[in-house]
Amino acid sequence: MRFAFVDAEKASHRISTLCRVMGISRAGYYQWRNRPPSQRELDDQSLLVAIEAVFKRSKCRYGSPRVHREPRSSGVRVGLNRVARLMCKNGLAVKPHKGFRCTTVRDLSHPVAPNLLARDFSAAAPGEKWVSDVTEFTTGEGTLYLAPVIDLFNREVVGHACSARNDQKLTTSALRAAIDTHGAPEGLIHHSDRGSTYTGGGFREALSSNGIVCSMSRK
Secondary structure, three states, rough: HHHHHHHOOOOOHHHHHHHHHHHHOHHHHHHHHHHOOOOOHHHHHHHHHHHHHHHHOOOHHHHHHHHHHHHOOOOOOOHHHHHHHHHHHOOOOOOOOOOOOOOOOOOOOOOOOOOOOOOOOHHHOOOOEEEEEOOEEEEEEEEEEEEEEEEEOOOEEEEEEEEEEHHHHHHHHHHHHHHHOOOOOOOEEEEEEEHHHHHHHHHHHHHOOOOOEEOOOOO
């Protein structure tokens, strides 16, 4: 899954940086990338051609359940989850209705910290401001959640964690990785969104026990 993540993001970031963040070697990544395609991958390529044809005929209106019906009606045995995975991986998303909006998952029972950065994402020295967020990546091997902790002084990734689950364990592990490597300087501010993985008690306790000041975006 880590190799697949690097491959999916190589157009946006340097491969050496991605490999370092994911804890793998560049040699290992290139060995994985240059391997012969498996029969499953070859089958996926053939199936994707059929999926794209159905999706285009629907004018981008069919979701995976309706797209799934057509290959099956032609005698092709394929599971719904496989069709959904290929559609997601290749950006075949249904056009949203007007007013559709994706938001961070929040738990209104959790307290929210004030926004101490006030859109000032600069820092005068290392260890002054850390920011973190969770990003979801869909690869050929499944969904991966990455939580990097970035120092705003030089945009260095000071800690990170990866998991197949987006939960407090993920964000807390990323924070602890940053602390283990760089410590927690006095006055350090950690800024995030108001997602439940950051407002939860476990993560807030990890901040307070290390003397880190919590800051959260307004929305």
